[in-house]
Amino acid sequence: MNKLLTLNILILLLISCVNKEKSETEFYVENQTSFFDLRNSDWTKNTWIRKPENLKMVHESFKKFGYEKLENLISKSESHFLIQGIYIKRNFENILDSLQLTYNKPEIQTKYYAEFWNRRKAEKNDSIVFDIIREFNSLNSDKKRLNYDNQFVNDTLVDLLKIEFNNDKLNSEKAKLDFHTLKKYGLHQSAYNLLYERAEYSELDLDREKLKQELTKTTEYNNAWLIDTEK
Numbered sequence: 001m002n003k004l005l006t007l008n009i010l011i012l013l014l015i016s017c018v019n020k021e022k023s024e025t026e027f028y029v030e031n032q033t034s035f036f037d038l039r040n041s042d043w044t045k046n047t048w049i050r051k052p053e054n055l056k057m058v059h060e061s062f063k064k065f066g067y068e069k070l071e072n073l074i075s076k077s078e079s080h081f082l083i084q085g086i087y088i089k090r091n092f093e094n095i096l097d098s099l100q101l102t103y104n105k106p107e108i109q110t111k112y113y114a115e116f117w118n119r120r121k122a123e124k125n126d127s128i129v130f131d132i133i134r135e136f137n138s139l140n141s142d143k144k145r146l147n148y149d150n151q152f153v154n155d156t157l158v159d160l161l162k163i164e165f166n167n168d169k170l171n172s173e174k175a176k177l178d179f180h181t182l183k184k185y186g187l188h189q190s191a192y193n194l195l196y197e198r199a200e201y202s203e204l205d206l207d208r209e210k211l212k213q214e215l216t217k218t219t220e221y222n223n224a225w226l227i228d229t230e231k
Contacts, residue, residue, distance in 0.1 A: 031186030190226035
């Protein structure tokens, strides 16, 4: 067999594999919750999270779930911190303390804090941002759970946080409950990802093919809340 023929066969095999993979790809419907862009957008450009009522909802929902369970979302060092892909070259605790101290006190604001609070005032969310910072600082100092106002809590968001972050005692029964919770909220692509694309669920005893039959397919991929962590 000459080299050219061998190369042609190899290319045909590769093409057939790619086509097979595409034909077997399955997409599922995914409901877009009001807060969905928190997962799949650039926070620096997100207008939804800048609205005071949305900041309040997220804050109260995080309090109900427990801020302390979300600490791993922030990567901190003495000189900087990283959250949701946003890098800030300042100490996390120091900047929160200083933001609380400088609110509505232009006489002690340096350029950084003056610009921060002027932006918040322009967006008309400065008072809720201050309340969040003040409460968060009290959490750090007292190491206690913050009381939440249930009228502002979004229970869907709290349930999704439980699925993603309450995994210390994950077992097959909880996995099935998580699956059905995602399905209940219309997050079928997320439910599929739970079955096949999440490392923490991969070793659990689940009848994946049977559960998958409960999901509604679609022809196009939609961003999922519970993202694929296997790729």
